[in-house]
Amino acid sequence: MTSMKTTRFEDVSLGDQLPALDIPVTVALITGGAIATRDYFPGHHDKDAAQSLGSPHVFMNILTTSALVERFVEQWSGPQGRFRDLRIRLGAPNYPGDCMQFQGEITALDASSRTVEVTLRGKNSMGNHVTGTVAVTLP
Amino acid sequence: MVGREYGRIYAWDEVNPAMVRQWCEVMGVDNPLYTDAAYAATTEFGDIVAPPAMLQAWCLEGLHMNNYPPGSTDENPYEVLSLIEAQGYPAVVAVNSELSFERYLEMGEKLYYTTLIKDLSDEKTTGLGTGFFVTQVMTFYSEQAGADDKVGELLFRVFKFKPAQAAKPAPAAASERPAAKRPLPGISDDTRFFWEGCDAGELRIQQCKACNKLQHPPAPVCQHCHSFDLGYRIAKGSGELYSFVVMHYPEVAPFDHPNPIGLIQLDEGVRLPAGLVGVDRNELKIGQRVRVEFQTFDDQLTLPLFRPVSD
Known part of the structure; x- marks a missing residue:
């Protein structure tokens, strides 16, 4: 849950770890996430279509991955954090039944803009589903 | 093709609280800035705003492919992918x-984006196959009474490729996801005693019955006296760190990363490489005392791992 207590720029040091976040990957999250982001590509909601593409099951779309990255960072920053960018690289697919474990670390601080860079990864049983950085301005 | 710009693609819906709330519900995002008007009234926005990661979703066409709202361009910003596909590169990832993000979006804003083909790589071969990296930049604007307002940008890169192996048809029981397992050792008559020792919780080191010297890894012949008459001795399992490496990249499942690996000098005098456990990678020291422990992976492979000890 996003804490109402906001992380302030002064609270943060280089190398600080974000609290880890485990995301159970379910059919509901994959299909619901695809539809909530208006992405009707069949591989995200139709198991037969996904299997005809060579995948064992439906797989998570990128817009859901971006949303979960936002959630992971926001749960640490609190509601006063303001996202400047969200840059991700995609890796192993997220299939139902897996669990994606987010880890993140503060890798840059800019005092003049009170902006921090979080370097993160979301790892599942096959490796990194997502790696990337997020820049957030803190109060 | 590189440098080509494509016209506007509009959003079907204005930025609206219902789609924001449903997105937050599915994603597990509970930041009150997006759904709680009373909280949002206390912020610099004065009212709820849209989650930044939703930016691209506003402008997707929805259920029917290429069914863009009125006013959108007739051009297909993704034609470069079709052109590459026609040359024999069917897959895309x-x-x-x-x-x-330039700023957060308020309720009621009407968005559109334009597309730029920013880059098209030379033909590259990766683990997936051979093909081209295509980089597009989509710039998102909000329609305003005066000049439209740039609100954000998406750089999107895909690999359009010919798969290295023809995609295997999904097996009938394909719902099992392929969890990565530890690679199994190749076991020969010369090395079997070592792995059977691991299963039994013993660290067995090959010993020559002729000259009594030890050697590791196991071999068919004594490296000291060339005798073929070899047995083994059970090591105490204690030693010191002779050298180590911490693997950061590439990250290969199922190993943890960073992955510390030690070269252990056993008290009996031989060295063996093994995974290290319970270590802080910044505090690893040559000469540090370590002790063996056995861990079983995937219900089939028992490995000797070494943990720092204080003595």
Whole structure:
């Protein structure tokens, strides 16, 4: 849950770890996430279509991955954090039944803009589903 | 083709609280800035705003492919992918999605985006196959009474490729996801005693019955006296760190990363490489005392691992 207590720029040091976040990957999250982001590509909601593409099951779309990255960072920053960018690289697919474990670390601080860079990864049983950085301005 | 710009693609819906709330519900995002008007009234926005990661979703066409709202361009910003596909590169995988935000979006804003083909790589071969990296930049605007307002940007890179191996048809019981397992050792008559020792919780080191010297890894012949008459001795399992490496990249499942690996000098005098457990990678020291412990992976492979001890 996003804490109402906001992380302030002064609270943060280089190398600080974000609290880890485990995301159970379910059919509901994959299909619901695809539809909530208006992405009707069949591989995200139709198991037969996904299997005809060579995948064992439906797989998570990128817009859901971006949303979960936002959630992971926001749960640490609190509601006063303001996202400047969200840059991700995609890796192993997220299939139902897996669990994606987010880890993140503060890798840059800019005092003049009170902006921090979080370097993160979301790892599942096959490796990194997502790696990337997020820049957030803190109060 | 590189440098070509494509016209506007509009959003079907204005930025609206219902789609925001449903997105937050599915994603597990509970930041009150997006759904709680009373909280949002206390912020610099004065009212709820849209989650930044939703930016691209506003402008997707929805259920019917290429069914864009009235006013959108007739051009197809994705034609470059069709052109590459026609040359024999059928598969596509997204590689990078880089969103940047000028500001947060308020309810009622009407968005559109334009597309730039930023880069098209030379033909590359990766683990997936051979093909081209295509980089597009989508710039998102909000319609305003005066000049439209740039609100964000998406750099999107895909790999359009010919798969290295023809895609295997999904097996009938394909719902089992392929969890990565530890690679199994190749076991020969010369090395079997070592692995059977691991299963029994013993660290067995090959010993020559002729000259009594030890050697590791196991071999068919004594490296000291060339005798073929070999047995083994059970090591105490204690030693010191002779050298180590911490693997950061590439990250290969199922190993943990960073992955510390030690070269252990056993008290009996021989060295063996093994995984290290319970170590802080910044505090690893040559000469540090370590002790063996056995861990079983995937219910089939028992490995000797070494943990720092204080003595």
